[in-house]
Amino acid sequence: MSFLKYPPWVILHIPHDSCVIPADVRSQFLLSDAELKQELQCMTDHFTHTIFAEPIGDAMVVRAPVSRLVVDVERFAEDEQEPMAARGMGAIYEVTSHLRPLRRRLSPNEREMLMQTWYHPHHQRLEAVVSDTLDRYGRCLVIDGHSFPGTALPYENASPAIARPDICIGSDPFHTPKVLEQIFVEVFGRNGWRVTVNEPFAGALVPASRYQRDPRVMAVMVEVNRDLYLNPDGWGAKLEFDRIAKEIKACCVAGLAKFDSEMSDKPSALSSKSTTDGNDSVVRLRDVTVGGRIRKQFQSSVWAIAQRAASRQSESLNGNMLTSRQTTSLAFLDGSVSVTRGEFGPSSGMFWEGILVKAFILNELGFDAERLLRQSLPSHKELKLMVREGRATLDK
Structure with missing residues (x-):
């Protein structure tokens, strides 16, 4: 079977597609089963593993095993560093997407147990994969795969009346080459999708030890509007899901191929200077x-x-x-x-x-x-x- 392949120096990071709530954590939540199901529907990046990472060839995948409602691995570990902590949504959420109480007050030991069980192992895995990729290829690119609801949720502090793009490209001034950002906007735009940069979501994840230290570690976030592929109830995939998922993956692969080609042409151009x-x-x-x-x-x-x-x-x-x-x-x-x-x-x-x-x-x-x-x-x-x-x- 033929399939689209990412370059081997690419790492797929899928942090928010899991709906898993471990049994020993369920008692922390103040929501009924129905309310918890609704919150998972709102906050989960449904099917992003399928969209970005199935199948992928030689690229590596780092995927969070539990729901972001348990621990959000994309937040800074320390609340002092995390802007969303002021809204009760640091690494360990205290409120729901509608800013209502999510879980009971946790003891310091309970918080530390969540971080030691889920947060730190995830980042250790990402660090290890990035280091291995750098050793093998001298560079790596983390594609941070996400989705977002077609209408802004209350926690986002954005107007629900503002039309949202089909695709949002998240970039970092240090770790996202400008040419890569431009290429991704171009290839997704050619597919007929409306594309924005760093709106409604911004940035791209990089391991903490490399952040603003190692320019060999590149990163780009790709956010997909769920209205493209989910049914109106927010759970099941539309009939055209397979086609849309393939097109998204094809855009990523085509963008990386163009980026790699442009970069490989640069050194020879320098020699005359x-x-x-x-x-x-x-x-x-x-x-x-x-x-x-x-x-x-x-x-x-x-x-x-x-x-x-x-x-x-x-x-x-x-x-x-x-x-x-x-x-x-x-x-x-x-x-x-x-x-x-x-x-x-x-x-x-x-x-x-x-x-x-x-x-x-x-x-x-x-x-x-x-x-x-x-x-x-x-x-x-x-x-x-x-x-x-x-x-x-x-x-x-």
């Missing part, structure tokens, strides 16, 4: 292994960071602006990585950071390179070892 001033040294990494990562992954990581910087134009990630006077370039030559080094010498402690900063002469881009590169590139000590072992050459 390479410059040196006679005082620079060129480090050419010619071995297949660079700091435990294959060269192709190294290139992919570098270009992923470049793309994110390009999407920000002249913005600064950390208040540190760098001008073209401080930059030179990076080039991909004959399948190897060649980087030019100018005023940032090894003694400055900015050797590798400086190399990458100077790669992006484009539009006088500025960003906190040290923070971005800490997990992506070899240190100067590692470089010296590579030169000593003959795995890299330092040409003066």
Whole structure:
């Protein structure tokens, strides 16, 4: 049987499709069985596992096993960090979608038990899958699969009179390449659907340890209006569900293929921009292994960071602006990585950071390179070892 396949560096995150309420948790809820069923109908992202993740080829799936009414794995663990906690809907909901009491007051031990049983294992699983994908491919993309009701629920604090899109693309300024966001809007729009970005829902999930730290971890959220595929009662799927699910998955796969194609074309375009001033040294990494990562992954990581910087134009990630006077370039030559080094010498402690900063002469881009590169590139000590072992050459 043939089926659509995501690239192997894609991770499908399905956090809200479960209706499971464990028996030992049911007693916490103040709702009758009928009321609880109605709340599940309102708050569950019905069939999103089928829509996004069946079948998927080599991509990985991280799926929450219990309902978000038990624990919402997409919320921050600490209420102080979670904006929705002010409405009683932090990681452990206290109110319903209609802002009525959902569960009795829990003891600290009960709350901790819920987090230890359901929340933390889910995020440990996501962290592990992301780390494994980075080790294998040098990059990963988390597709955060969701759905939303055709009419806003009271907890959303939005007018129910406002027409909602068919598809909402959620993006993050750091982890969603602008070109990927644009491609997803384009491919879903070509299917005849009305598409919005970050409205009515915004953002995309990234593991906490990588958030705004590792640009190799990309993320995009795809939210589907349930009116497209659910019956009016909100439970059963429409007769055309299979077709709609296939079209949604096809849009995701087509968008990723176009994104991958555009990114793979970028390095060769950079080579013509390479410059040196006679005082620079060129480090050419010619071995297949660079700091435990294959060269192709190294290139992919570098270009992923470049793309994110390009999407920000002249913005600064950390208040540190760098001008073209401080930059030179990076080039991909004959399948190897060649980087030019100018005023940032090894003694400055900015050797590798400086190399990458100077790669992006484009539009006088500025960003906190040290923070971005800490997990992506070899240190100067590692470089010296590579030169000593003959795995890299330092040409003066």
